[in-house]
Amino acid sequence: MDNIAALNAFVVTAETRSFVRAGEALGVSASAVGKTIVRLEKRLGVRLFHRNTRSIAITAEGAMFLERCRRIFGELEAAEQELSQSIAAPRGRLRVSLPLAGMLFMPTITKFMQAFPEVTIDLDFTDRLVDVIEEGFDAVVRTGEISDSRLMMRSLGRFSHRIVGSAEYFARFGTPEKPQDLSAHICLHHKYPSSGKLERWPLRHDGKSGKLDLPISSMASTLEPLISMAEAGLGVACLPLFTVGQQIAEGRLVSVLADHVEDAGEFRILWPSSRQLSPKIQALVRFMAENLFRS
Known part of the structure; x- marks a missing residue:
């Protein structure tokens, strides 16, 4: 579950291009998001984002990883929906x-x-x-x-x-x-x-x-x-x-x-x-x- 949370933090950060906005979307601090990304980069052995004082930009390795993560979350979402489709009502x-x-x-x-x-x-x-x-x-x-x-x-x-x-x-x-x-x-x-x-x-x-x-x-x-x-x-x-x-x-x-x-x-x-x-x-x-x- 920690791995899934880290991947989710990465995807949201990549889509918002901001640790602050990602933190707001995830309900955590920008600092917590940043630390999660650092730990993920260390585990993967690659840099996922270029950072400066004003903005962040995804690296080529990060972009490749992002597409794989989206497929992972797409499969998870599809699995959940397949189980609950018969009783699901529009919500969220x-x-x-x-x-x-x-x-x-x-x-x-x-x-x-x-x-x-x-x-x-x-x-x-x-x-x-x-x-x-x-x-x-x-x-x-x-x-x-x-x-x-x-x-x-x-x-x-x-x-x-x-x-x-x-x-x-x-x-x-x-x-x-x-x-x-x-x-x-x-x-x-x-x-x-x-x-x-x-x-x-x-x-x-x-x-x-x-x-x-x-x-x-x-x-x-x-x-x-x-x-x-x-x-x-x-x-x-x-x-x-x-x-x-x-x-x-x-x-x-x-x-x-x-x-x-x-x-x-x-x-x-x-x-x-x-x-x-x-x-x-x-x-x-x-x-x-x-x-x-x-x-």
């Missing part, structure tokens, strides 16, 4: 990464928490490309194509975009009849926080797809401010339908040019392929797939 900590627009998932996440009170949700909101395995996530939700062979995935549903503005705005500036008309409008853009680039509005114009140069009046790195600005009559925005469906239904926003919006995005949930799909992840995947885009 579930660390999930959501995009910044994930705040708009909160009604669904809240219902999941109410349905599975024994699951403790740890949510991380970011649009950067996280390393699911290295950073210790149980699951992540993202759009776009995923090419990491270490991950399993399932679609949570597809979504389309809408060009929206308030009724008051269109009364003042006119309703665009074709995409080119947007050049005379106040356009509110979403900016990718990771790159600073503006998200392209997926419009078909002149019978074909392609980038349409639009005025850049205001921009934001999250969607909520764009929704607020559009509702306030400050311009038009291109937003996922699931984020503005209620505002459109209630008349707070008006959708225009719907016949010219061509794309459909897709949300996917991903988890490490080395881990058996545990009851808590099974429950999350199923619940999100059934409820995220329910109208």
Whole structure:
């Protein structure tokens, strides 16, 4: 058991890149974690981490050992789950990464928490490309194509975009009849926080797809401010339908040019392929797939 505890301390340290954060995760002091790693290195006869006063970094030998340790813990977890699967209920900590627009998932996440009170949700909101395995996530939700062979995935549903503005705005500036008309409008853009680039509005114009140069009046790195600005009559925005469906239904926003919006995005949930799909992840995947885009 001492050996297993030492291996666990090593894995958590490697994933957090910090003795302090590893200690917090394990419920012990950073000093205790450091001493455990030193004893493990002495027993193995290799250095697992490079250390300085500011940070630690895993060595090549440590990286090789880390993959073996993950397989060991994966086998242990699979053995435990195999014994208890028939009676297991979703429970335990579930660390999930959501995009910044994930705040708009909160009604669904809240219902999941109410349905599975024994699951403790740890949510991380970011649009950067996280390393699911290295950073210790149980699951992540993202759009776009995923090419990491270490991950399993399932679609949570597809979504389309809408060009929206308030009724008051269109009364003042006119309703665009074709995409080119947007050049005379106040356009509110979403900016990718990771790159600073503006998200392209997926419009078909002149019978074909392609980038349409639009005025850049205001921009934001999250969607909520764009929704607020559009509702306030400050311009038009291109937003996922699931984020503005209620505002459109209630008349707070008006959708225009719907016949010219061509794309459909897709949300996917991903988890490490080395881990058996545990009851808590099974429950999350199923619940999100059934409820995220329910109208």
